[in-house]
Amino acid sequence: MTEKIQIEHLTLQYADGAESLRDISLNVRENAITVLFGPAGGGKSSLLRCLNRLNDLADVKTVSGKILLDGENILDPQTDVIALRRKVGMVFARPVVLPFSIYGNLTYGLEVMGEKRKLRLDEAVERSLRQAALWDEVKERLDDPAIALSGGQQQRLCLARALALEPEVILLDEPTSGLDPISTGKVEASLQELKKNYTILLAPHSVQQAARVADYAAFFLQGELVEFGEGKTLFTTPRQKRTEDYVTGRFG
Numbered sequence: 249m250t251e252k253i254q255i256e257h258l259t260l261q262y263a264d265g266a267e268s269l270r271d272i273s274l275n276v277r278e279n280a281i282t283v284l285f286g287p288a289g290g291g292k293s294s295l296l297r298c299l300n301r302l303n304d305l306a307d308v309k310t311v312s313g314k315i316l317l318d319g320e321n322i323l324d325p326q327t328d329v330i331a332l333r334r335k336v337g338m339v340f341a342r343p344v345v346l347p348f349s350i351y352g353n354l355t356y357g358l359e360v361m362g363e364k365r366k367l368r369l370d371e372a373v374e375r376s377l378r379q380a381a382l383w384d385e386v387k388e389r390l391d392d393p394a395i396a397l398s399g400g401q402q403q404r405l406c407l408a409r410a411l412a413l414e415p416e417v418i419l420l421d422e423p424t425s426g427l428d429p430i431s432t433g434k435v436e437a438s439l440q441e442l443k444k445n446y447t448i449l450l451a452p453h454s455v456q457q458a459a460r461v462a463d464y465a466a467f468f469l470q471g472e473l474v475e476f477g478e479g480k481t482l483f484t485t486p487r488q489k490r491t492e493d494y495v496t497g498r499f500g
């Protein structure tokens with residue numbers, strides 16, 4: 249399998265605090281789900297936000313190290329951040345639907361980028377809804393306001409909206425944190441399909457979810473990457489005592 253992202257000695261410090269990421273080195277494989285897990289404040293969201301330069305918007309004091317995406321360092325000031333964010337899509341914990349129809353939510357980004365052809369837009373809507381396992385539930389009512397969807401449907405709509413732009417990498421920060429078990433199952437199932445074509449990084453909302461979905465898993469504790477490995481090994485026979493204590497529920 250190919251390495252899509254190589255993180256090398258990444259250190260991040262916000263203006264008002266201690267180091268939130270300390271000398272992180274990690275390779276992220278293509279066509280796999282890599283899970284970043286660990287207790288609150290460990291740096292999972294900070295790392296995800298570095299991967300599409302969303303941290304540019306935060307009050308960051310220093311960032312050092314490299315993040316190579318297809319071999320190019322995205323932390324380089326020359327990076328085209330708009331193009332980067334198109335390639336690296338993100339889905340957040342709380343779904344934020346736009347005040348448009350279901351259809352309009354999915355075509356908004358494409359229209360901003362200049363796509364006007366109805367056929368292309370229709371194709372993108374159907375493809376992305378199918379990929380997010382939402383098509384069957386909404387295909388008869390694409391013109392309804394998106395806000396009328398259930399929470400679980402809105403979350404999948406946000407996933408579909410990211411997919412409509414045909415990214416290569418998808419970042420998901422606790423994408424099922426507000427969802428019931430059935431909706432969570434649907435999102436997790438669609439991720440298993442999506443990984444065949446994408447590189448997926450996910451901060452799960454629980455250790456259980458981490459263990460269910462991880463092809464690879466990285467355990468973060470207070471800005472440090474404690475352990476990284478294949479999911480099935482890491483959750484059953486962790487090498488580090490701190491990982492073991494966390495996955496067995498000794499602290500959390």
Ligand SMILES: Nc1ncnc2c1ncn2[C@@H]1O[C@H](COP(=O)(O)OP(=O)(O)OP(=O)(O)O)[C@@H](O)[C@H]1O
Nearest residue numbers: 262265268287288289290291292293294295306307
């Ligand atoms: N925008 C910000 N400005 C200043 N400090 C921040 C910012 N975002 C995060 N931090 C700090 O960085 C550290 C790591 O936070 P981060 O949100 O990345 O952790 P996390 O692992 O995602 O936690 P959680 O499980 O609660 O989501 C924390 O100490 C947090 O207070």
Ligand SMILES: [Mg+2]
Nearest residue numbers: 292293294451
């Ligand atoms: Mg977080």
